Ligand SMILES: Nc1ncnc2c1ncn2[C@@H]1O[C@H](COP(=O)(O)OP(=O)(O)OP(=O)(O)O)[C@@H](O)[C@H]1O
């Protein structure tokens with residue numbers, strides 16, 4: 001770890017964004033970040049994109065749980081100093097992408113000192129250069145950890161649902177991110193929409209608020225419909241695109257991925 005220590009969020013660091021690093025954020029918890037991050041990584045790998053999925057929810061990791069895995073290596077080893085980030089990655093042969101799993105309940109991870117967090121973010125940025133895409137599943141909220149990790153990403157996908165509480169929290173996330181870096185590439189994903197038109201209305205609400213009060217226009221990355229097959233696949237601990245290919249939500253994620261691949265920056 002050779003990264004110089006500077007104050008968190010300093011301008012010099014906010015400029016160092018990984019072009020191929022995509023953060024998935026939300027503000028409100030439980031809107032579907034982890035499910036979406038896994039499904040996005042899987043969908044990208046199905047499009048022959050070399051993909052890494054990183055569990056950046058440092059306190060409440062659960063990518064491995066949704067995938068039904070017991071990884072032999074995880075971020076805990078990196079924090080302990082036993083493993084490099086590269087050594088902590090695990091290849092998912094069946095799904096053709098790599099993951100770096102978190103470690104749930106490890107308080108030490110969420111309480112990482114700012115300089116350790118900065119070097120972790122910089123190490124991830126470096127590792128992401130070996131991939132076409134690296135997806136970061138961020139924790140809920142807008143705390144320091146979330147902000148520092150989001151600052152490394154070239155693109156930030158902000159997930160919301162149509163619920164007012166989720167919208168308010170997504171707006172709060174957009175506000176702190178844009179205040180820190182007005183040029184951040186923020187894109188909205190509306191998840192759990194009853195219909196495409198409800199999703200579109202949700203996006204318009206957020207866009208108008210961002211334009212009026214922040215002077216920015218976040219793009220719409222995609223709308224994903226509410227689909228009962230999503231909780232089914234999570235309960236079965238089988239990746240959604242394996243268990244329910246062709247379902248409504250799978251089609252919506254595929255459309256979103258096509259959009260991402262068409263507008264890489
Ligand atoms: N498109 C969808 N249709 C139906 N249910 C969904 C959809 N997306 C997510 N869910 C449900 O939302 C719940 C929360 O999902 P998930 O754990 O991925 O959210 P999260 O944002 O990562 O939560 P946390 O903030 O706790 O990390 C899951 O039980 C899942 O079944």
Ligand SMILES: [Mg+2]
Nearest residue numbers: 033034057062
């Ligand atoms: Mg989660």
